[in-house]
Amino acid sequence: MSRSYGQFCGLARALDVVGDRWNLLIVRQLLVxxxxxRELLDGLPGVATNLLADRLRDLETAGVIERRLTGEGNAVGYALxxxxxxxxxxxxxLIRWSTPLMVRGPGEDDFRAEWLVLPLRALLAGRVTxxxxxxxxxxxxxxxxxxxxxxxxIEVGSHDGGDSDAVVRADAATVLGLAAGVLTLDGVDVEGDEAAARAVFGA
Incomplete structure (x- = not known):
């Protein structure tokens, strides 16, 4: 990496590695x-292809990510x-810290439903018993x-098709508000065992 804060400080050295624009969002995708x-490019709207390639190379050089064969022919994927x-x-x-910034909703910002996986885990873990x-x-x-x-x-991921106690249907802002504990399930579309949904959301 060409840029460094040049400071013998843990935060500075961490930012030397992940502080560049897009780096932490690449990590977000790979945490899921x-x-x-191509999947990274699709999941990071707004990033230029050459910039993504540069960031992936920097993160790999730093030891944050690695390339792996995906099992689909000789296709190469990235993993943490x-x-x-x-x-x-x-x-x-940081996601928990961002809660006040999310209150106003998405506005004109891009949104991908899969971006909810990390916030749901971050906001619910430790808050729900x-x-x-x-x-x-x-x-x-x-x-x-x-x-x-x-x-x-708490475990969060894509639905595996198995049985569930309840289904909650809502927009992203409502789901985040429920997970953060600033909204209740009153008025939210819940099918099945509402008590199970209230238990998950700490309501």
């Missing part, structure tokens, strides 16, 4: 799942290294996510 170049995966905690902390395991499907646009709350914590 390993991805091929174990050290790179350690960025989950600070990224989830359950007395019984619950699985709630969250439907936003045409995407379905699954939140499984157990005594050991």
């Amino acid at each position: 799942a390993p991805a091929r170049y 290294t174990p050290w790179g995966a350690g960025l989950r905690e600070p990224i989830e902390s 359950v007395s019984r395991s619950s699985t709630v499907v969250i439907a936003v646009d045409d995407r379905h996510f699954q939140v499984r709350a157990t005594s050991s914590g």
Whole structure:
């Protein structure tokens, strides 16, 4: 990497690696799942192809990401290294910190439903305690996510097609408000066991 703050400080050195524009958003995508170049490009609206290639090269050189064969022929994908995966905690902390910035909704900003996976985990983990395991499907646009709350914590991912206790249908801003605890389920479209949905959202 060509730029450095030149400071013997943990924050400065961390920013030397991930502080450039788009770097943390690339990590966000890879925290959800390993991805091929085209998938990263599609999931990062606004990034130029040459800039994405530069950022991927920088992150790989720094040891944050690595290239892997995807199992589809000789296609190459990108994944976080174990050290790179350690960025989950600070990224989830930033997501929680951003809650006041999200209140006004998306406005004209781009939105991808898959961007909800990390915020749901970040906002619900540590805030929700359950007395019984619950699985709630969250439907936003045409995407379905699954939140499984157990005594050991919260798991969030794409819906696996299995049985669920409840289905919550809402727009992204409402889902984020529910996860942050600033909205309640009153007036929200809930199918199935509403008590399970309230348990997941801490309501």
